[in-house]
Amino acid sequence: MYDHRAIAKAMDLFHFEEHSPGMVFWHPMGLRVFRTIEECMRQVYQSHGFEEVRSPLALSRSLWEKSGHWGKFGNNMFVVGSWQQDNSVDGGEVESAEEEVVNLNYALKPMSCPAHIAIYKAHKRSYREIPMRLMEFGIVHRNEPSGTLSGCMRLRQFVQDDAHIFCREADLLNEIGNFLNMVKELYAAFGYEKFIIRIALRPEQRMGSDELWDRAEAVLINACQELGYAYELSHGEGSFYSPKIEVSLADRLGRYWQCGTIQVDFNFPQIFELSFVNQEGKLEQPVMLHQAVLGSIERWIGILLENQGALPLWLAPVQVAVATISEKSADEAEAMFKRLKRMGIRVELHADDATISKKIRELSERKVPLIAIVGEREAANRTVNLRRLGVSGQQEIAFAQLEEELSSLGKNLL
Ligand SMILES: [Zn+2]
Structure with missing residues (x-):
């Protein structure tokens, strides 16, 4: 519990x-x-x-x-x-609080x-x-x-x-x-x-x-x-x-x-x-x-x-965090971040120079359901290494596949 x-x-x-x-x-x-x-x-x-x-x-x-x-x-x-002043007292003149x-x-x-x-x-x-x-x-x-x-x-x-x-x-x-x-x-x-x-x-x-x-x-x-x-x-x-x-x-x-x-x-x-x-x-x-x-x-x-113990993906305040491994993948990570944002996804970009393990630790503590890790190789291939909250390890998938998963969010809900 x-x-x-x-x-x-x-x-x-x-x-x-x-x-x-x-x-x-x-x-x-x-x-x-x-x-x-x-x-x-x-x-x-x-x-x-x-x-x-x-x-x-x-x-x-x-x-x-x-x-x-x-x-x-x-x-x-x-x-x-x-x-309110009680005007019935002393002919309406208020002398004290x-x-x-x-x-x-x-x-x-x-x-x-x-x-x-x-x-x-x-x-x-x-x-x-x-x-x-x-x-x-x-x-x-x-x-x-x-x-x-x-x-x-x-x-x-x-x-x-x-x-x-x-x-x-x-x-x-x-x-x-x-x-x-x-x-x-x-x-x-x-x-x-x-x-x-x-x-x-x-x-x-x-x-x-x-x-x-x-x-x-x-x-x-x-x-x-x-x-x-x-x-x-x-x-x-x-x-x-x-x-x-x-x-x-x-x-x-x-x-x-x-x-x-x-x-x-x-x-x-x-x-x-x-x-x-x-x-x-x-x-x-x-x-x-x-x-x-x-x-x-x-x-x-x-x-x-x-x-x-956390919130489902459709309800999470931050659904996806795009995190870079180094500065070299910053441009591609930012492009991915912008595309997800335009789709209406609640997304954050973590492209600062903190280590990827520190980023993962902090985002996991905040219970962010998906962390999309972008390094040089991923940037070149238009892929991300995806970590799911509560699931060990990570999986390399095409960025387009992540977009597809997120675009169907909520559609099956009701
Ligand atoms: Zn009622």
Whole structure:
């Protein structure tokens, strides 16, 4: 087993500081990885009919009170305020800082649901727009106790693929099937073929009537049965507004990590009075699904690092390093570097006068998957001596062959 923090340090991906416990400082190499994952997810979400949106980080206390988060999730929220003069004191004249008060009228979102509801409600909706699928790379904050924070695995600030579907009850089976297909596609792209499903049922503290909970739980159970997915039931583990399917992937060491989730929610559409005009011209209430396929992207990266000890070629911040043996091959190495860069490969050129063994050692410590070594002979033959991370020895191949291998990267991914 690897420690993701040690690997992140070796690869210069990110660090943590006491100034922001549970929040990540992303370095350039780390953000490359983060963006590559985002782009991969963006493609999958788009191909499954989602539109990307972006919403504010801070939302008003009154909205969180309405959604129930303030009451049921309040201890986990970061409440934010502004210094404001309290004009009711001494006729509005402020004499000292003590007379200023903090108005704690906002909270940083722990999830994007109310914001996506606001986007839904910005217009009168028609059945033609239903199902409406919105997704956001939502920056969320959850005030986890400091003792539980653990690298990327448990954070106070993270980005999750935060998606909401507004649909009819008759669409639910299709939408849940869509979600499970996305899970399969995306997990496989990262090398995880196996996952298990748990259905988390009503908790003791919850909103809404038992009748709505009966319906929502039945939808999830029926969907798994109809779609042919095995599942376990976990009683009392649902969120306060809905039951959910939880997807846990199995890693190479046989550990399970809960990542994906989809929730059927009849409560928020009622509380927020959502509606659309149906084919008969009448107002109808949609059902809401909340979903995340990967969950926290930071945690996803942590799991990958712990599992594999490095990143796969398609995801590595530096995919190839072209390294010279001496100055005599510098021109040819630079030409190769430029060609790979033009192809969109994340490539570095190491043409300084350090010894090749030093270059190899440093690049291997940084977990660069491919090192293309170019000496005089290789330069003359348009070949490279290729070293693969984790594989001993090296292999001389035509540069054109390396180009071909790299050009097919990502094409088979999804
Ligand atoms: Zn939600």
